[in-house]
Amino acid sequence: MGGLTVLKELQQQLPNESFLYFGDTANVPYGTRSQAEILGFVRQILCWMTSQPIKMAIMACNTSSALALDEVRAEFDIPILGIIxxxxxxxxxxxxxxxxxxxxxxxxxxxxxxxxxxxxxxxxxxxxxxxxxxxxxxxxxxxxxxxxxxxxxxxxxxxxxxxxxxxxxxxxxxxxxxxxxxxxxxxxxxxxPAVYITTAAKQELKLLQLQNGHAAQTTRFFVSGCPEQFAELSYQWLGFLPVVEKVILPELASPQSIEAVEQI
The missing domain is CATH 3.40.50.1860 (Rossmann fold)
Known part of the structure; x- marks a missing residue:
């Protein structure tokens, strides 16, 4: 649920951009996990995200920004923004x-x-x-x-x-x-910090000339846990009941991960 606060700011400040939202609900909370665990989760998520593909990743989590940002920035060839x-x-x-x-x-x-x-x-x-x-x-x-x-x-x-x-x-x-x-x-x-990472993303997109020149697509929501539970709980902050897709997180790092996406 935490990243929804960032998504809201992104949608307000970047209305022409399209967003793919991933909530690692199967492994929440991150805050009591080890750095090795968090780094592993972030790598898997980014492997799957880049296969979609995406042009930029925004790490809407302070814990993963603190413990995994530097490592994954060196491993992936897309801009990755941390929130801290x-x-x-x-x-x-x-x-x-x-x-x-x-x-x-x-x-x-x-x-x-x-x-x-x-x-x-x-x-x-x-x-x-x-x-x-x-x-x-x-x-x-x-x-x-x-x-x-x-x-x-x-x-x-x-x-x-x-x-x-x-x-x-x-x-x-x-x-x-x-x-x-x-x-x-x-x-x-x-x-x-959600307000300010959004400003940073806006500046980075402009600097790298990655701004979207077409109409924005509907935000797509993905979770690693229960889609129905996420949809019901997120309604109070989104103002609508989102269509949520499930991704099997342990398979995200493999080429077969695309086939692991299950429409709910």
Whole structure:
């Protein structure tokens, strides 16, 4: 569900482009997995995507951007954009005491502190791992009272540090923005990296002269898990019930993967 926050921004800012959306629902959440596992998943997904084909890949996941981006950029001959650097640059423009909420894997990678301090060495960065957030969203528990308590628990240490800016260091987390704003003081600004990776994609397409000169096609949705479950849960954010196709992820890296796509 996390990548839907990025897809929404892409569709708004790049209305002439066509999108292929892949959600690795069979292996979510990534945030508690090892780097080797995540790299393997990303390689398989990109092998399948490039067979479609695609002209650019946008890694709409902070964890995979932190742990796999450099490796797959060296292995694939299409532009691949990660979400962390655009988010870090935006955060530095917003404040000087920056809180980052992210998955345990993204926090452990130190990717956000490194990216933020590369832009501004004087910025202070405070991180908080929030392993419960993704399962709460994926299981449609956003509006439960317990969710507000969990969000408060994780934001409290950052507020104790006097943050003036909060970065959504996971693409799922904007789905919790209504709950998060209940906990944040009004003066604390939020940064959704989805907005800024979209701007970066727009600039990259123009620079590489890859802009679409024809009418955009309907977005196609693919998942590695249950298509019906994804369609039903995504309705509240997409505003319509998408047609979702299933891909068998373990076979994605093989030439036979194209035949593994099953229309649901």
């Amino acid at each position: 650097l655009p988010g870090a640059r935006a955060a530095v423009k917003q404040g000087k005491r920056i809180g980052v909420i992210a998955t345990p894997a993204t926090v452990a990678s130190e990717s956000y502190p490194q990216a933020i301090q590369e832009v501004n060495t004087t910025a202070k960065v405070f991180q908080e791992a929030c392993p419960e957030f993704v399962p709460l969203i994926e299981h449609n528990r956003i509006r439960e009272p317990e969710t507000l308590q969990i969000v408060h628990q994780h934001l409290h240490p950052l507020l104790q540090q006097g943050i003036d800016t909060l970065v959504y260091g996971c693409t799922h987390y904007p789905h919790l923005s209504g709950v998060i704003r209940q906990v944040l003081p009004s003066h604390v600004k939020t940064v959704d």
